[in-house]
Amino acid sequence: xxLNKALISIIIFFTTFANAYSMDAEVFVQxxxxxxxxxxxxxxxxxxxMDKLKIVAKETVDIKGIGFYTLGSVRKTLDGSQKSEYxxxxxxxxxxxxSSRLAEYSNPEIDVNSKEVxxxxxxIVNSILKSDGQRPDIKIDWRIYTKKKDSPLIxxxxxxxLSLARTQKEEFASILNTNNGDINSLFQALDTxxxx
Amino acid sequence: MYKKLLxxxxxxxxxxxxxxxxxxxxxLLKKNEPTEVKDCFEKLNRATFAFNxxxxxxxxxxxxxxxxxxxxxxxxxxxxxxxxxxxxxxIPNNILQGEFKKAGVNTGRLxxxxxxxxxxxxxxxTYMGLEEYEKEDYGQSLAKHGVGPGCYIVLPVLGxxxxxxxxxxxxxxxxxxxWYNVTVRTxxxxxxxxxxxxxxxxxxxxxxxKNYNSIENLKENSVxxxxxxxxxxxxxxxxxxxxxxxxxxxQDDSDWEEIDNN
Numbered sequence: 001x002x003l004n005k006a007l008i009s010i011i012i013f014f015t016t017f018a019n020a021y022s023m024d025a026e027v028f029v030q031x032x033x034x035x036x037x038x039x040x041x042x043x044x045x046x047x048x049x050m051d052k053l054k055i056v057a058k059e060t061v062d063i064k065g066i067g068f069y070t071l072g073s074v075r076k077t078l079d080g081s082q083k084s085e086y087x088x089x090x091x092x093x094x095x096x097x098x099s100s101r102l103a104e105y106s107n108p109e110i111d112v113n114s115k116e117v118x119x120x121x122x123x124i125v126n127s128i129l130k131s132d133g134q135r136p137d138i139k140i141d142w143r144i145y146t147k148k149k150d151s152p153l154i155x156x157x158x159x160x161x162l163s164l165a166r167t168q169k170e171e172f173a174s175i176l177n178t179n180n181g182d183i184n185s186l187f188q189a190l191d192t193x194x195x196x
Numbered sequence: 197m198y199k200k201l202l203x204x205x206x207x208x209x210x211x212x213x214x215x216x217x218x219x220x221x222x223x224l225l226k227k228n229e230p231t232e233v234k235d236c237f238e239k240l241n242r243a244t245f246a247f248n249x250x251x252x253x254x255x256x257x258x259x260x261x262x263x264x265x266x267x268x269x270x271x272x273x274x275x276x277x278x279x280x281x282x283x284x285x286x287i288p289n290n291i292l293q294g295e296f297k298k299a300g301v302n303t304g305r306l307x308x309x310x311x312x313x314x315x316x317x318x319x320x321x322t323y324m325g326l327e328e329y330e331k332e333d334y335g336q337s338l339a340k341h342g343v344g345p346g347c348y349i350v351l352p353v354l355g356x357x358x359x360x361x362x363x364x365x366x367x368x369x370x371x372x373x374x375w376y377n378v379t380v381r382t383x384x385x386x387x388x389x390x391x392x393x394x395x396x397x398x399x400x401x402x403x404x405x406k407n408y409n410s411i412e413n414l415k416e417n418s419v420x421x422x423x424x425x426x427x428x429x430x431x432x433x434x435x436x437x438x439x440x441x442x443x444x445x446x447q448d449d450s451d452w453e454e455i456d457n458n
Contacts, residue, residue: 069455072451155452161431161432166230171419174423175419189420193419
């Protein structure tokens with residue numbers, strides 16, 4: 001009887017609040033930072049940290065979207081199998097690059113300061129990576145895709161005004177450019193990076 | 197040799213820049229858009245970049261790694277002195293850009309820090325309420341007056357630049373930099389040309405030390421390090437010209453609409 005009551009209460013709770021639930025972009029960024037910080041503070045090897053950070057990235061970053069964004073207009077020329085091959089390679093590349101960059105930081109202190117709602121789809125969350133004595137404070141802005149209210153996603157990190165997605169897009173464009181637009185050269189570069 | 201290089205630069209500059217004056221922010225943004233800057237000498241640029249990278253490995257990186265473990269007051273003193281010297285170029289450029297209030301504040305900062313701040317070692321001006329503004333140079337002033345960046349260039353030792361900024365930086369040696377004037381151009385008996393070159397090398401080491409981990413990280417995690425540096429440099433330059441740390445349309449939303457709908 002008690003169990004039934006508890007079950008009914010839980011069902012009512014979820015049916016009442018679940019639809020109304022939406023995660024604020026600022027809270028989302030803060031919680032992502034907290035998860036990453038916890039991992040970075042753990043007394044484990046760099047590889048173990050990277051493996052854990054990859055899980056966080058898979059849940060919080062729009063990897064597939066960023067992949068096609070950074071491909072630029074070339075994405076329109078790819079057929080289905082090339083798109084699927086690219087998505088796989090890009091995810092491996094991105095997760096390695098992302099986790100390896102982050103794993104270098106130990107005990108990072110990031111303050112989330114404010115947010116700017118750009119439109120229904122995007123919010124920029126402003127934060128500061130505090131100085132560690134050897135480098136000054138670093139301003140980090142997070143471009144959050146907020147269309148799906150209950151599951152926001154990171155679409156770019158803007159460090160001191162410099163966009164990582166944009167840098168990556170121009171890096172890929174350069175590889176394609178120096179190889180006469182051959183998409184296989186990009187696949188090769190991503191594969192080599194992920195394997196090394 | 198130098199004459200030839202100068203002629204190449206000026207020709208490139210004249211061919212690729214649009215000299216029509218413009219104060220329109222949007223036009224300024226578009227003109228300095230990184231994707232619009234052509235890499236006309238990519239092969240040569242990549243070779244120079246490789247040379248600079250090797251030089252960094254044998255000179256700047258080892259020196260910076262020692263410099264960054266010096267006590268914090270030493271590093272901030274050096275950094276403050278270099279910032280203070282940079283005001284000598286920033287102030288005339290504030291004026292050239294019509295930013296008279298900033299020129300006044302920077303002049304106040306220069307006077308206070310050079311005297312009470314013991315040759316710029318201590319940034320007393322900030323404590324006294326004169327906040328530091330962004331550094332300005334002749335390239336930024338030309339950009340503000342509508343001159344486009346021209347081709348992307350990697351200079352030996354000095355690193356990334358554009359045709360406009362390279363030509364503009366020669367103004368420093370033609371009387372535009374008071375620090376150069378009193379150290380190299382005129383014999384003042386108090387400071388010599390060694391002081392000028394020492395300040396430039398120290399500036400390079402200070403920059404490398406402040407960005408030590410970021411540069412190593414970028415090097416390790418780039419599939420094309422040259423392209424990454426080029427993109428970051430041009431984005432940074434665009435921001436400095438617009439004097440904005442605000443996010444400048446980092447992404448084209450029409451791209452995302454197409455991706456989201458597929």
